[in-house]
Amino acid sequence: MNIRGISFVKSAESMDQMPDEKFPEIAFVGRSNVGKSALLNMLARRNALARISSKPGKTQTFNFYCVNEEIYFVDIPGYGYAKVSKKKRAQWQKRIGAYLTGRTTLSLVLHLIDSRHPPTSLDKEIMLLLCENQVQSLLVLTKADKLSGNGITRSIQRVRKDLTAYGMELPIIVTSALGYTGRNELLERIFNAIPTAS
Ligand SMILES: Nc1nc2c(ncn2[C@@H]2O[C@H](COP(=O)(O)OP(=O)(O)OP(=O)(O)O)[C@@H](O)[C@H]2O)c(=O)[nH]1
Ligand SMILES: [Mg+2]
Numbered sequence: 001m002n003i004r005g006i007s008f009v010k011s012a013e014s015m016d017q018m019p020d021e022k023f024p025e026i027a028f029v030g031r032s033n034v035g036k037s038a039l040l041n042m043l044a045r046r047n048a049l050a051r052i053s054s055k056p057g058k059t060q061t062f063n064f065y066c067v068n069e070e071i072y073f074v075d076i077p078g079y080g081y082a083k084v085s086k087k088k089r090a091q092w093q094k095r096i097g098a099y100l101t102g103r104t105t106l107s108l109v110l111h112l113i114d115s116r117h118p119p120t121s122l123d124k125e126i127m128l129l130l131c132e133n134q135v136q137s138l139l140v141l142t143k144a145d146k147l148s149g150n151g152i153t154r155s156i157q158r159v160r161k162d163l164t165a166y167g168m169e170l171p172i173i174v175t176s177a178l179g180y181t182g183r184n185e186l187l188e189r190i191f192n193a194i195p196t197a198s
Helices: 036-044 086-102 121-132 149-165 183-192
Strands: 006-012 025-030 062-067 071-075 106-114 137-142 172-174
Touching: 025 036, 025 086, 036 062, 036 071, 036 106, 036 137, 036 183, 086 106, 086 121, 106 121, 106 183, 121 149, 137 149, 149 172, 172 183
Parallel strands: 025 071, 025 106, 106 137, 137 172
Antiparallel strands: 006 062, 062 071
């Protein structure tokens, strides 16, 4: 179970520009700057496949990558970025919601949350949306290299508490894009979510 090959396929602004629904998809979802693009690079062991930036709002399109010619990874625009107009932000949120609830080949959502911060109200909206629409998902705590062992334990407890409040129980995976932390566990979950994948 590993990534033998990964290549960029295309960017889409909306559902009608996306590739045909021919492969199962793994979506990277989370607020701006949480580390979605960095996580994709970490899984692929490629430094510059997806563009990352210290400035939030870097990824503004749905970016499709083909893995092992059998799966799509989809790096999606971050939500909650303060420096765009209210109208544009609402538009993005609508597009993300449409994708998460309407894409028939969506197999697994990796919902990323910064391990240093509590889930935001938008994070909680996404949790609910995924739960209500029965989209298979898991929680990824990012940037764990910035926390101590105790800090990580607290972070896991905090997210679990929010999930429990919604009656949800999801795997929580601690990651760091710097140290490859969590890579094997995450890859295993991804490939297990796709029955035919090798
Ligand atoms: N220390 C540390 N920094 C990280 C990690 N993951 C990402 N970063 C940093 O966080 C910033 C944002 O990372 P991105 O991957 O661009 O974030 P994103 O979620 O794709 O952001 P948008 O495209 O704006 O939605 C960059 O400066 C990264 O270097 C991590 O695991 N550890
Ligand atoms: Mg990005």
